[in-house]
Amino acid sequence: MSESTGGADRFTCGRMVRATGAQTIGNIKVPLSPICLGTWIFGEGNAVERRKKTLEVMNFAISNGINMIDTAPLYGQGFSEEVLGEFLKNKKREDIIVATKLGLSKEDSGWVSNLKKERMYQELDESRKRLSTDYIDLYQVHYPDPSVPIASIAETMYGFYQKGMIKAIGVSNFNLSQIKKFMKYSPLHALQNQFHMFNRGMEDRIGPFCFKNSIAVISYAPLNVGLLTGKFFLKDIPLSLETAQRINAVELTEPRFSINKTCLFRLNNISKKYEKSLAQLVINWTFSQKGIASCIVGMRDIDQAEENLKSMGWSISEEDMEEIGRILEERERKIKLSPVRRMVKKITSLMKGI
Numbered sequence: 001m002s003e004s005t006g007g008a009d010r011f012t013c014g015r016m017v018r019a020t021g022a023q024t025i026g027n028i029k030v031p032l033s034p035i036c037l038g039t040w041i042f043g044e045g046n047a048v049e050r051r052k053k054t055l056e057v058m059n060f061a062i063s064n065g066i067n068m069i070d071t072a073p074l075y076g077q078g079f080s081e082e083v084l085g086e087f088l089k090n091k092k093r094e095d096i097i098v099a100t101k102l103g104l105s106k107e108d109s110g111w112v113s114n115l116k117k118e119r120m121y122q123e124l125d126e127s128r129k130r131l132s133t134d135y136i137d138l139y140q141v142h143y144p145d146p147s148v149p150i151a152s153i154a155e156t157m158y159g160f161y162q163k164g165m166i167k168a169i170g171v172s173n174f175n176l177s178q179i180k181k182f183m184k185y186s187p188l189h190a191l192q193n194q195f196h197m198f199n200r201g202m203e204d205r206i207g208p209f210c211f212k213n214s215i216a217v218i219s220y221a222p223l224n225v226g227l228l229t230g231k232f233f234l235k236d237i238p239l240s241l242e243t244a245q246r247i248n249a250v251e252l253t254e255p256r257f258s259i260n261k262t263c264l265f266r267l268n269n270i271s272k273k274y275e276k277s278l279a280q281l282v283i284n285w286t287f288s289q290k291g292i293a294s295c296i297v298g299m300r301d302i303d304q305a306e307e308n309l310k311s312m313g314w315s316i317s318e319e320d321m322e323e324i325g326r327i328l329e330e331r332e333r334k335i336k337l338s339p340v341r342r343m344v345k346k347i348t349s350l351m352k353g354i
């Protein structure tokens with residue numbers, strides 16, 4: 001990512017960064033794979049079925065080029081970590097990067113943050129137990145807790161790192177000023193924030209700052225919870241209730257629906273040139289951006305995993321990167337146009353036609 005909001009610079013740099021090889025962070029010995037398996041989705045549904053599917057997808061992913069799995073106590077209230085723990089028992093531990101989080105739980109009142117020092121220690125112990133592991137590779141503060149000073153959170157994380165209980169320190173959903181504050185009290189190895197084709201907010205300030213300070217950016221939800229696969233726009237696949245609860249419904253509502261449909265149709269044409277699916281193009285584009293060390297993709301089953309893993313091992317040409325940049329900027333411009341401006345524009349063009 002660069003400070004410019006478009007054009008060749010960003011993409012040329014992005015490709016150069018990946019060309020130098022994958023990134024290692026903190027005391028983790030193996031470089032991060034461009035795709036990390038996300039496990040939020042595994043927290044849903046029937047437990048027996050979920051466990052079986054989760055293990056299947058984990059096995060498939062790790063056998064096919066992924067070396068990092070991202071989880072959190074929040075995902076299925078510990079279920080996702082527990083299944084990952086079961087999975088790790090039959091694997092060479094040092095080959096797999098286990099990324100988990102702390103500080104967020106689901107209560108009857110909704111999501112609750114708690115990053116008090118004693119609770120942080122307690123959470124680390126609980127996660128290590130569920131994961132059947134002595135250490136966490138990448139430990140991430142899930143969300144800032146407004147009731148606890150960042151200095152205290154950072155010092156506790158640094159303590160975990162110094163004691164070898166975790167191998168790398170990460171934060172998630174932090175803004176630039178929170179990142180800077182955290183760095184006064186602790187090293188910071190990774191930032192996990194949302195970044196995808198329809199949400200490039202990190203490109204202006206956070207991305208360049210992280211790049212300059214060697215903080216690996218790990219983007220989550222690169223498919224925008226499935227919207228960017230095009231299935232709701234180009235294939236009319238019905239939205240399931242559980243996906244509907246996680247998705248940004250505005251993107252499926254007019255005027256955005258039509259704007260997105262055109263955009264994804266054009267991107268899909270580019271993917272066809274590579275004999276790839278739209279999802280594969282989108283994931284490849286995401287991890288190829290400057291400063292992105294890996295992107296965390298959710299995969300519900302083996303079919304999705306099989307498709308998504310084929311996003312790796314090829315590259316989008318510079319020319320197509322530029323074309324994708326233009327398509328995305330055009331979408332942003334159309335969305336920014338207010339209804340009044342859109343009407344004025346339409347009237348002007350109609351008058352020109354008379």
Ligand SMILES: NC(=O)c1ccc[n+]([C@@H]2O[C@H](COP(=O)([O-])OP(=O)(O)OC[C@H]3O[C@@H](n4cnc5c(N)ncnc54)[C@H](OP(=O)(O)O)[C@@H]3O)[C@@H](O)[C@H]2O)c1
Pocket residue numbers: 037038039040041070071142172173192220221222223224225226227229231240243246279296297298299300303304305307308
């Ligand atoms: N740090 C944080 O606060 C935070 C927040 C959100 C997510 N995350 C991490 O990021 C991971 C990924 O996020 P996410 O699952 O929300 O979003 P995502 O990776 O953008 O989208 C995953 C969803 O897209 C659909 N999908 C994936 N591959 C597909 C394919 N090939 N064809 C059709 N549909 C496909 C599936 O939807 P269906 O289930 O509808 O089939 C899947 O659940 C999470 O698991 C979690 O580890 C972190």
